[in-house]
Amino acid sequence: MAQLWGGRFTKQQDDLVKKFNDSLPYDRRLYRQDIRGSIVHATMLGKQGILTDDEMRQIVDGLSGILEDIENGRLAFSDAYEDIHSFVEANLIDRIGDAGKKLHTGRSRNDQVALDMKMYIRDEIGEISGLLRHFLQTLLSVMEANKETFMPGFTHLQKAQPVTLAHHMAAYFEMFRRDRERLSDIRERMDLCPLGSGALAGTTYPLDRNFTARELGFDGPCRNSMDGVSDRDYLIEFLDALAICQMHLSRFSEEIIIWNSNEYRFVELDDAYSTGSSIMPQKKNPDIAELVRGKTGRVYAALVSLLTTMKGIPLAYDKDMQEDKELTFDAIDTLKIEIPLFDDMIRTCQFRPDVMEASAKHGFTNATDAADYLVEKGVPFRDAHGIIGRMVLYCIDHKKALDDLSLEEFRQFSDRFDTDIYEAISLRTCVEKRLTEGAPSARSMDREIAACRAYLS
Numbered sequence: 001m002a003q004l005w006g007g008r009f010t011k012q013q014d015d016l017v018k019k020f021n022d023s024l025p026y027d028r029r030l031y032r033q034d035i036r037g038s039i040v041h042a043t044m045l046g047k048q049g050i051l052t053d054d055e056m057r058q059i060v061d062g063l064s065g066i067l068e069d070i071e072n073g074r075l076a077f078s079d080a081y082e083d084i085h086s087f088v089e090a091n092l093i094d095r096i097g098d099a100g101k102k103l104h105t106g107r108s109r110n111d112q113v114a115l116d117m118k119m120y121i122r123d124e125i126g127e128i129s130g131l132l133r134h135f136l137q138t139l140l141s142v143m144e145a146n147k148e149t150f151m152p153g154f155t156h157l158q159k160a161q162p163v164t165l166a167h168h169m170a171a172y173f174e175m176f177r178r179d180r181e182r183l184s185d186i187r188e189r190m191d192l193c194p195l196g197s198g199a200l201a202g203t204t205y206p207l208d209r210n211f212t213a214r215e216l217g218f219d220g221p222c223r224n225s226m227d228g229v230s231d232r233d234y235l236i237e238f239l240d241a242l243a244i245c246q247m248h249l250s251r252f253s254e255e256i257i258i259w260n261s262n263e264y265r266f267v268e269l270d271d272a273y274s275t276g277s278s279i280m281p282q283k284k285n286p287d288i289a290e291l292v293r294g295k296t297g298r299v300y301a302a303l304v305s306l307l308t309t310m311k312g313i314p315l316a317y318d319k320d321m322q323e324d325k326e327l328t329f330d331a332i333d334t335l336k337i338e339i340p341l342f343d344d345m346i347r348t349c350q351f352r353p354d355v356m357e358a359s360a361k362h363g364f365t366n367a368t369d370a371a372d373y374l375v376e377k378g379v380p381f382r383d384a385h386g387i388i389g390r391m392v393l394y395c396i397d398h399k400k401a402l403d404d405l406s407l408e409e410f411r412q413f414s415d416r417f418d419t420d421i422y423e424a425i426s427l428r429t430c431v432e433k434r435l436t437e438g439a440p441s442a443r444s445m446d447r448e449i450a451a452c453r454a455y456l457s
């Protein structure tokens with residue numbers, strides 16, 4: 001018998017019902033957490049005298065054997081079973097007989113699945129956080145090597161003011177640092193163990209919930225059994241954190257795609273992280289960045305899907321909640337391939353400081369500094385703004401940068417200009433004078449880089 005229930009039924013389950021209802025095809029990936037939870041539950045039942053020592057031993061050994069056999073491929077998941085919980089329990093009974101039938105004493109699949117999923121997410125938070133940490137290290141290396149790589153900073157995707165590549169990358173460092181911090185906040189808040197909540201109303205057996213919570217690495221047992229079986233807030237928060245991280249990756253992708261375009265050429269992606277065209281021999285496409293950007297929809301979908309699933313569920317457990325798994329797993333798998341891929345793509349790409357600098361020079365990114373120069377010479381800012389605006393128009397007409405104008409040309413617009421204007425509007429000066437905290441000057445960046453390094457150590 002592959003089912004855990006049947007006593008009150010007179011008919012076999014319809015085939016299509018089974019196909020629709022079963023979750024083993026995807027919840028099989030919870031087998032480690034399921035077996036670990038069962039081992040701790042059985043150990044506690046033994047400690048409390050609810051099982052004899054001998055029964056407890058048999059169960060623990062049987063479960064350890066199942067784990068081993070799944071891991072080394074001797075035990076395959078058969079689709080005869082409804083879910084991972086039925087699969088493990090039925091296998092245990094096959095192996096050890098009657099003692100196996102006592103494992104589920106004082107437990108329901110409702111607190112069992114809540115536990116399994118929580119432990120699984122806990123592990124995944126650790127892994128994703130590790131991937132992000134590695135990625136941050138890569139960003140930090142780019143920052144350290146490019147404190148004097150001048151480039152245009154943009155607003156409205158129009159050249160605005162000069163920054164450095166280090167400064168630009170540091171902005172992404174902050175975003176992915178927050179993503180990592182969000183994950184650890186969630187990890188802390190979700191740290192209460194649902195095991196012992198039973199189906200919804202606890203149990204009449206004298207369970208030691210503090211023991212199981214501690215053994216399973218939780219801060220303590222959850223405080224309310226109905227909430228224990230039906231809380232999926234932590235999962236929604238987790239998907240929210242993944243969705244935000246995905247949004248950051250997508251923004252970054254968009255920039256890489258723009259920077260890698262024939263028009264910009266700020267970056268050259270490594271051949272190993274690019275793809276070609278079946279018809280156009282000259283093409284080298286940034287497919288990886290495009291695909292990361294493209295996968296944003298499915299990661300957001302996981303969040304919106306679970307929010308929607310949960311919005312109409314009366315307390316406590318309802319089968320709708322089984323829908324918390326597939327899209328969550330998909331979002332996890334997506335991020336876990338994207339983050340290391342993106343990490344490698346950034347680590348191997350060739351930034352083009354010459355192109356970036358030339359672009360900053362020819363986009364009037366020093367116009368604000370030219371206006372500030374006049375202010376220093378006593379011209380009110382609004383007037384200075386107008387003077388430099390007219391000079392920009394003149395430069396566009398004559399296909400020149402501000403730096404290319406002769407002193408005579410400068411003086412046609414204001415007699416306050418002197419030879420020191422050239423130094424004042426050089427890219428280096430424009431960046432070096434931005435000394436406020438968080439600004440692009442090398443001195444400000446040194447402080448920021450030291451703080452980033454401290455965060456990672």
Ligand code: ARG
Nearest residue numbers: 023083109110113319321322
């Ligand atoms: N597969 C189910 C889930 O993922 C396990 C819990 C089933 N509980 C129940 N009462 N049907 O939610």
